[in-house]
Amino acid sequence: MPSALPISDEKPVDRPLFAVLKGERRDPPPVWLMRQAGRYLPEYRALRADKGGFLDLVHDSEAAAEVTLQPIRRFGFDGAILFSDILVIPHALGQDLSFEVGEGPRLSPPLIDGVMKGLERVPERLDPVYRTVGLVAAQLPPETTFLGFAGSPWTVSTYMVAGQGSKEQAAARRLAYGDPAAFGAMIDAVVTMTVDYLAGQIAAGVDAVQLFDSWAGSLSPAQFERWVIEPTARIVSQLRMRCPGVPIIGFPKGAGGKLPAYARETGVDAIGVDETVDPVWANLHLPKDLPVQGNLDPLALIAGGEALDSAVARIRAAFCDRPHIFNLGHGILPDTPIVHVEHLLSILRA
Incomplete structure (x- = not known):
């Protein structure tokens, strides 16, 4: 009779951030910071100076992996965010970047x-990102959740139309009103490529993904429904079919009072809240038990002292009864003192 297999004494690895994305409430809350891999770190500035341009750095998988890992080594954040850029999608759709x-x-x-007929898809332009993911996944501490990301279709399309960042996203908004069929075709192309891209990141090793909609706040309610909620819901639905069980965070910056509709109608697993939203209001109006991420003002982190301490306390009190990931309301700024980040972590983890 064969002997029984030995029972392992190893305990499963606890990943606090992933647990919260799955609906658990943790105290203290897990923490990561948007743009945590970037210019406020001297080790990033040194690597950037050595490698040259930003896009060169993104396409150098070994260097991009190093940038992704730098803040984890220094601070031990609960999440690592892939170092890349939202505009790799239009680059893969055929625009020069x-x-x-x-x-x-x-x-x-x-x-x-809005005409895309002259463009040819070049999906292999995304291959360096997948290589970066694999390199990072092999080196991350097991307790750290690895976050991939993409820009949401509305925000990505604003860059595609204007060819650059633009004030009030006027060119894209005009096109969306004046020729919704052409603009809708662009949105459709971005949706399709984004689903493939995020599925590729997941296959390469990320644990969860975030959709950044940095310019969601520039749209009227009806346009927000059409160009933010509906395309995002399609991405969530298609990605969930292809990669079941992988959490999806939605971050519609500037959505304000439209946040509850976004949360209900897109089907995201968690929602990021920017610094302009009262956390007490957000907790009251967002779906019960939906994990929330945010929403410290990046300038409060720069200010430090009482401004930082009181803001952290208010956010934690507002979200104390629901799953909460502590984060900024937008990206960390280049002039953020490292000692203030260290202080933030010390009070969160006290």
């Missing part, structure tokens, strides 16, 4: 009329 020093990204040709 470059980053001008001091002026930000440029896409060419600008799709001011």
Whole structure:
């Protein structure tokens, strides 16, 4: 008679951030910071100076993996966010992408009329990102949740139309009103590529993904429903079919009073809240037990002292009865003192 298999004494690894994304409430809450891999860190600035341009860094998988891991080594955040950029999607759809020093990204040709017929898809342009994911996944501490991401269709399309960041996203909004069929075709192309891209990140090793909709706040309620909620819901539905069980965080910056509709109608597993939203209001109006992420003002983190301590206390008190991931309301700023990040972690983990 064969002997019984030995029972392992190893306990399963506890991943606090992943547990919260699955609906558990943790005290203290897990923490990561948007743009935590970036310019406020001297080790990032040194690597960037050595590697050259931003896009060169994104496409250098070994360097991008190192950037992703730097804040984990320094601070021990509960989540690592992939170092990449939201504009790799239009690049994979056939637009040329470059980053001008001091002026930000440029896409060419600008799709001011929404016509994409001249573009040819180049999905292999995403391969360096998948390689980065694999390298990071192999090196992350087992308790750290690895977050992939993509830009949401509305925000990505605003760059595709204007060819760059733009004030009030006027060119994309005009196109969406004036030729909704052409704009809708662009949104559809972004949705399809984004689902493939996020599924590729998941296959390569990320544990969860976040959709960044940085310019969601520029739309009227009806346009928000059409160009933010509906495409995001399609991504969530299709990704859930392809990658069941992988949590999806939605972050519609500037959505304000439209947040509850976004949370209900997109089907995201967690929602990011920016710094302009009262956390007490958010807790009252968002679906019960939906995990919430946020929402410290990045400038409060720069200020430090009592401004930081009181803001942290208010956020934690507001979300004390629901699953909560502590984060900023937007990305960490380059002039953020490292000692303030260390203090934030010390009071969260006290």
